[in-house]
Amino acid sequence: MELFLQQTLAGLATGTIYACIALAIVMTYQAIGHLNFAQGEMAMFSTFIAWQLIQWGTPYWIAFLATVAVSFAGGVLIERIVLRPIQHAPVLSHVAVFIGLLAILNSLAGFIWDFNVKPFPTPFGTAPLLGNGFIDAHQAGMIAITLLLLAFLYGFFRFTRVGLAMRAAAHDPVSARLVGIRVGWMTALGWGMAAAIGAIAGMMIAPIVFLEPNMMLGVLLYGFAGAVLGGLSSPVGAVIGGLIVGVVENLAGTFIPVIGGELKFTIALVIIVAVLVMKPQGLLGRPVLHRV
Amino acid sequence: MTALLEVRDLHASYGTTRVLHGLSFGVLEGGVTTLLGGNGAGKTTTLRALCGMVLRTGEITFAGRSIAHLSTEDIARLGIAHVPDGRGTFVRLTVEENLELGAITRRDRNAIAQDVERVFGYFPILQKRRGQQAGTLSGGEQQMLAIGRALMLQPRLMLLDEPSFGLAPRLVRELFGILAALNKSEGVSLLVVEQNAALALDLADQAYLVETGRIVFSGAAREIREDEKIRRSYLGY
Ligand SMILES: Nc1ncnc2c1ncn2[C@@H]1O[C@H](COP(=O)(O)OP(=O)(O)OP(=O)(O)O)[C@@H](O)[C@H]1O
Numbered sequence A: 001m002e003l004f005l006q007q008t009l010a011g012l013a014t015g016t017i018y019a020c021i022a023l024a025i026v027m028t029y030q031a032i033g034h035l036n037f038a039q040g041e042m043a044m045f046s047t048f049i050a051w052q053l054i055q056w057g058t059p060y061w062i063a064f065l066a067t068v069a070v071s072f073a074g075g076v077l078i079e080r081i082v083l084r085p086i087q088h089a090p091v092l093s094h095v096a097v098f099i100g101l102l103a104i105l106n107s108l109a110g111f112i113w114d115f116n117v118k119p120f121p122t123p124f125g126t127a128p129l130l131g132n133g134f135i136d137a138h139q140a141g142m143i144a145i146t147l148l149l150l151a152f153l154y155g156f157f158r159f160t161r162v163g164l165a166m167r168a169a170a171h172d173p174v175s176a177r178l179v180g181i182r183v184g185w186m187t188a189l190g191w192g193m194a195a196a197i198g199a200i201a202g203m204m205i206a207p208i209v210f211l212e213p214n215m216m217l218g219v220l221l222y223g224f225a226g227a228v229l230g231g232l233s234s235p236v237g238a239v240i241g242g243l244i245v246g247v248v249e250n251l252a253g254t255f256i257p258v259i260g261g262e263l264k265f266t267i268a269l270v271i272i273v274a275v276l277v278m279k280p281q282g283l284l285g286r287p288v289l290h291r292v
Numbered sequence B: 001m002t003a004l005l006e007v008r009d010l011h012a013s014y015g016t017t018r019v020l021h022g023l024s025f026g027v028l029e030g031g032v033t034t035l036l037g038g039n040g041a042g043k044t045t046t047l048r049a050l051c052g053m054v055l056r057t058g059e060i061t062f063a064g065r066s067i068a069h070l071s072t073e074d075i076a077r078l079g080i081a082h083v084p085d086g087r088g089t090f091v092r093l094t095v096e097e098n099l100e101l102g103a104i105t106r107r108d109r110n111a112i113a114q115d116v117e118r119v120f121g122y123f124p125i126l127q128k129r130r131g132q133q134a135g136t137l138s139g140g141e142q143q144m145l146a147i148g149r150a151l152m153l154q155p156r157l158m159l160l161d162e163p164s165f166g167l168a169p170r171l172v173r174e175l176f177g178i179l180a181a182l183n184k185s186e187g188v189s190l191l192v193v194e195q196n197a198a199l200a201l202d203l204a205d206q207a208y209l210v211e212t213g214r215i216v217f218s219g220a221a222r223e224i225r226e227d228e229k230i231r232r233s234y235l236g237y
């Protein structure tokens, strides 16, 4: 029982990271209708920027905030420079661009910072928490940061005019233009926010998976699984989906002997396929309420 | 009276299909112009062309300034509120959020709150439904919401695409009463596209009859209303 609880909590902790990536993917998907395969590599690149700043002697939290800001700007720039020119191009063009972006960011990170695995600091420490060590301080910190982030995002989309404009632009771009919303900039803003969310996820997971150009490969897969599970049209669903995937991954790895450590990746794929077959709209991605 | 909107030789096409073949018309400052015509005449396309929603060429001047090359969002920001074909409701957002979106380009927060109340004054049913998802409103309620949302822009000109469409006769009369009041008391100029010619001619001061992308007849609304021959041959009533 204790092991079960411990693994569930640990799963929730990594689940927050999947939730963030799933959220970033869904935000982009809602804005442009395409899945950004490069979301993980963008987060990885951001994490390297944070690492570099810390190497240069920047205090952790200043490096953290600076990385979030730089990633936001980077996301906006990628949308304006790379995505905007192809916004009306078919799906395949987008897939090609995202894979290109993925490859470029990956090899650029390897070129600048090499492919050796690097430790990444945690601001929370790794002391066991809750006496008998259910989770450690870093895991608790990950959960806390994610909750803060989600609360911030909820408030932003729910209570600010820019948030409302972004939702309107994503739901109905034609009508949004008619009320004067600059839809293109809302999309760019969404990219910036997705990049910033990814950066936070990267900096939080890096102390666990260590820093290297391929660090986000698994995380991205789990993030996709979370996004699909939650329903690609629902940000809340993405978060819940990410958390579920984290817990399932951890429990299955612990309690189903065949799966162990090695086969864990398969779980993400199994989840994706199972959801697409049985409930394609995901848990919360319900169709729009229409009068009949 | 001076012209608020002047359109000269407007052409528009969907892809390679040409739909408008050189329309010229106008809306006076504080006036009401109506575009009449049957199904597929090009009325909706004309409004879309004015707002840069379809490919168009020609001269379009609004308040003395050319808007023929502006984007849809910039045209809205000049004070042209378009109540589109299909009503343009943000179906997943609440009634209140829809109204707030109408004023999204404005900065005067207090005045915005007052305008929401003003819209509720015109359409009390919207107040009752303020927290409801807009997609669940009835067709008539959505039409009111669309007009309310357009008002939130504090527009100088409103473009209305068949405001009577799908509404019960009593509601239609009420709605046109409100449009007349908006025009008279708030000085909003109107460009109304209608199939219901009798109704539109009562409201309008100028009328244009559109057939297959061309204007085949134009004149003062009052003259057309009183000219039985024109009514019979062009408007069928
Ligand atoms: N999206 C589109 N793509 C291609 N052709 C279109 C499109 N929309 C309209 N058309 C064509 O353009 C012509 C004019 O259509 P439009 O919608 O402007 O007519 P309308 O006067 O508004 O008609 P109604 O009274 O039925 O609304 C029609 O022949 C129509 O088939």
Ligand SMILES: [Mg+2]
Binding pocket: B043, B044, B045, B085, B161
């Ligand atoms: Mg029409």
